[in-house]
Amino acid sequence: MNLRHIHLLLTLHVCFSNAATSESYEETLQLTPLPDGKVSARFAFKTLASTNIEENQDSDDRPQHYKLFPLALGQLLRAQSISELHLSLNAGKWDYDKWGYPIDQSVASGAELWVWMSESSSNGTSVDQRWKDLSNGLAGLFCASLGALDETRTTKPQWAFGPEGDLLSSRSYHLRHAFLPSESVCTENLTPFLKLLPCKGKSGLSSLLNPHPLFGSNWHGIGVHVRPLAHESMELTMTFGAVLDPVRLSRGKRDWNFDDIFGRPIGRACPVASRSLIKVVLPAHAAYQIAPEPTTVDKDGATYDLTMLSFPLTIGMSWPQEERFQHSIASPSNPLSARRIITGGSQSRGDILFHFINNQNVSQDVVCVETAPWFVNYFLNTRRVVVNGIDREDIILETAYTLPRNHQPSLLETVLRLPAHSVTEMSMSFLKSFIAYTQHPPDAERGWDLPAAAISFTLTDSHPQEPARRLYTRNLLIDLPTPDFSMPYNVIIMSSTVIALFFGSVFNLLTRRFVWVKTRATDIVRD
Incomplete structure (x- = not known):
């Protein structure tokens, strides 16, 4: 067989693949200068396949053929009858007060996984068993400790984490959600992440994912989101976000370019990408310079189309009138902000306090989801709600509390109606259980991680089809009664x-x- 025959066979294979499954791939990089001099970089790699994620889930006989969609991920989703998946691995602390709301909402430190799965499966296994197999499969796929997301960390929220895709109305679905606050992100997670992309980090926007500058940023995270769409198609969005600090790199100025914040330029475009764009949000009240000349400029910012530019490509922005960047103390006012703290120095009891600020002219309904390990027991009879210094129990609309039984975590969901221009505080007491000395981690004196609380809400001016927004509080440490391991x-x-x-x-x-x-x-x- 000569080279001509091999070329003919490859051409026929591509033609049949295109006929069997129509797929498209596009990539986008959005760069946003922040008020404190930092730069938010958000990579989005989107793959759209015509094959429905739920197609023939009741049968394993139908083969799977993908051209751009990662086969390893597709096989795992089909084997466990997963209809919608959301996975995030983050490190650092997202500052809502200085950086505003992120594009990708799952920014809590650690690992977060939540899925919608069909009640029935081809292999006849239960929902809990498929959840366990899925977490173990994702752990091997992304080289993370997701296998620890067992029954001691899994919850079933009722009012938060609704489906973002078009689930079939003829099927029954179950939601599973889990936090792993102690999980970190490193090169071991980025390497398998790049292998799932069509260009493998060799060309296009994925070539800018340099581990050394990205993992030295103030916040960075990996996201994998799969959801079904109408007309029997599915969408995979793989994201990478980072908040870079050019002021620290340049020792005083907020000027930046690709060589400074990413450590390399773009060598060439990704050949399989149907669209490859770089969007730079332009400042509204500052004299700046951006180079090279953008492809288009509109109210949303400057846009670079990689198919119309020459390589190697490096983009930079400078503020020529600034000799040294002066950070402004004033921060952007978000419509809603929340934080959570723990008070009390006792090793057996404590109090948890939620602090909500509603800056809007209208009232805001929020769903507060608090997940606690099995050794933390909340006392709902001690719950107190104070609005602008006045007790207001009437703003609590709904409450759902799952007790921590058989080493399963407790789940507290509270629906609150925050008045306009109000400061609301919700507090309650909790009891710390005594655990066996064999159940303590090796670093027992450090404390136990309490996962971030998720605040779900929908703004009044948002689009009706826009999913509910979520913001996360910071992780906390709980000091449990610890034996003297030195004895x-x-x-x-x-x-x-x-x-x-x-x-x-x-x-x-x-x-x-x-x-x-x-x-x-x-x-x-x-x-």
């Missing part, structure tokens, strides 16, 4: 010392021979 080591050291001295003395007496040594008179030295 066993002291006992071991002392026992080992006594045994060594006893054994050495006895062994010395049993093996040494005591004999008389005769000496000559000349060997005695006299003074």
Whole structure:
């Protein structure tokens, strides 16, 4: 078989693949200068396949043919009958007060996984078993500790985390949600992430994903989102976000370019991308310069089309009138902000406080989702709600509380109606359980991680089809009653010392021979 025959076979294979499954791939990079001098970079790699994610889930006989959609992920979703999946791995703390609301809402530190899965499956396994198999499969696919998302961390929220795709009305679905706040993000997660992309990080926007500058940013995260769409199609969106600090890199100025914040330019465009765009949000009240000349400029900012530019490509923005960047103390006012703290220094009891600020002219309904490990028990009878210094229990519309049983986490969902221009505080007490010394982690003195609370809400001016927004509080540490782990080591050291001295003395007496040594008179030295 010569090269001509091989080329013909490859052409026929591509033609049949295109006929079987129509897929498209596009990539977008959005760069947003922030008020504190930092730059938010958000990569989005979107793959659209004509094959429905729920097509023939009741049968494993139908083969799967993908051209651009990652086969490893598609096989896992089909094997576990997953209809919609959302996975995020984040490190750092997203500052809502300085950076505003992010495009990707799942920005809590650690790992978060929530899925909608069909009640029936081809292999006849239960929903809980398929959830376990899915977390283990994703752990191997992304080289993360997602296998720890077992029944001790899994919850079933009722009013938050609604489906973002077009689920079939003829099927029954179940929601599973889990947090792993101690999980971090590193190069081991970025490498398999790049392997799932069509260009593998060799060309296009994915070539800018350089681990060294990205993992040194103030916040960075990986996201994988799969959802079904109408007309029997599915959408995969793989995202990578980072908040970079050019002021720290340039020692005082907020000027940036690709060589500074990413460490490299774009060498060439991704050949399989139908659209490859770079969007730069332009400042509204500052004199700036951007180079090279954008392809288009509109009210949303400057847009670069990689299909119309020359390579290597590096984009930069500078503020020529600024000799040194002066950070403004004033921060953007978000419509809604929330934070959470723990008070009390006791190792057996404590109080948790939620702080909500509604800056809108109308009231705002929010759903507060609080997930706690099984050793934290909330007392709802101690819950108190204060609005602008006045007790207001009437703003609580709904409450759902799942008790922590059989080492399963507790789930507290509260629906609140926050008045306009109000400061609301909700507090309650909780009890810390005693756990066995074998259940403590190796770094027991550090404390236990309490996952971030999710605040779900829908703004009054949002689009009717827009999904509910979510903002997350920061992770917290709980100090549990911890035994003195140093005592066993002291006992071991002392026992080992006594045994060594006893054994050495006895062994010395049993093996040494005591004999008389005769000496000559000349060997005695006299003074």
